Amino acid sequence: MRACGEGLRVAIMTDESGWHTRQLQQALRARGAEGRCLDLADVRIDTTVADHGLLLPGWGRALPDAVLVRGIAGGSFEQVTRRLGVLHALAALGVPVYNDARAIERSVDKAMTSLLLHQAGIPTPACWALESPELAQRLVMRESAAGRALVLKPLFGSQGKGLLRVGWVDGAHVPLPPLDGAYGQVAYLQRLLPPPADRPGFDWRVLVVGGRARAAMRRQGRGWIHNVAQGARVRAQPLDAGEGPALARCAEAAAAALGLDYAGVDLMPAESGPVVIEVNGVAAWQGLQRACRVPVAPWLVDDLLQRRVGGRRGLRRA
Structure with a gap:
């Protein structure tokens, strides 16, 4: 895999560095690429600096070979619009952006997510x-x-x-x-979907990478909320047995409906089968990796380099 990323420089867009960004940088290094963390809030539009009109701190007049979006800081409507505008501009300049701004816009807005899932015929609550x-x-x-x-x-x-x-x-x-x-x-x-009568309430998180469901976990909260950040207990959910194949199909269809390169898809059980309740376009994976013991960052980096970057080179123009 090393030759796939040899010499590439990847901007990891994040508003905070930590475990996730270290995992991504390590996976990039293992493939001969360099990952640099950069906050979108620090990227400037400056049409006096270079033909492309963007100034990325630490990059001089150059552009990255690819961008991996790990986090976008909240802010005013104007601030968030400008930051997403930078991602739009990078994509228009030919830089692969993973996930791109349009996909993030669809997934960060829960109402738009619900609308697109409904229009695609994917089971989702009213x-x-x-x-x-x-x-x-x-x-x-x-x-x-x-x-x-x-x-x-x-x-x-x-x-x-x-x-x-x-x-x-x-x-x-x-x-x-x-x-x-x-x-x-x-x-x-x-x-609200009522919990099954025969078991405590729970939901599933399925990780989709490059259009394929790669891993899943079952989350059971202390109450009716099942997020890991709220203290939910997690365990691996096989995707090749029991409810797994239906979960995989639903999650893959949801990611495709929103145009996401990678996604954390949240589903709940219903009488008719799994129902998608949310789709996260900037998904964390520490809990899933711990529960399933899978190499998530390498999956993301390999998909970025193989499917989105491929043979692209020479994008670091001034």
Whole structure:
């Protein structure tokens, strides 16, 4: 594998360096490539510096041979738009961006994710996204009257933060709270899937790389939220037996619907089979790697170098 990346310089876009970036740098070094961490917030548009108009700190007038997006810091609408604009610009200049800006835009917006999954015919819970508190409250009351609960989620949230159950919850009506703060005056509501009657609630995380489901874990939380960051217990979920093949098919279709090079796809069980609840385009994998004992960073790097970079060279132009 070393010749595949020999001499290549890869920018790892991240707002924080740590275990994940070290894993990626190690995998790149093993293939003869160099991985440099860079925060998109530090990349400048400067049309006086080079023909391409971008200034990447530490790169001079050059561009990287490829970009691997590990994290994008939050910020104002203007800040996030500018950072994604840099990724768009790099792709337009011929630099492979993994995942690219369009895919990240689709996956970071939970409402757009739900819409695209629905349009692709992929099983996913009913959802609503609206800005009217009055209409949202009416919707919650209607669902509650039918004995159903909804999950209110921040449109751009992650790691299970800010999730609230509303509607008919544990035998009582829970109204919609004010939509300020983390919700940004937007009600993104997803119909809650009840846990199976014969076992505790849980969900699955499936890692898709290059269009193929590579590994999966089952997550069981202390309550109704099953994110590893919220203390869920995890164990490996085989993809070649039992529910595994259905999980793999669903996760691969979800990643394809959003145009993702790699994705963490979250699914829950339902009577009809697995249902996709979220798709993460900047997925962490420490918990999955620990549970499944698989080499995730090498998978990502190999897919980037083989499928996206291939024989490309000479992209470091001024």
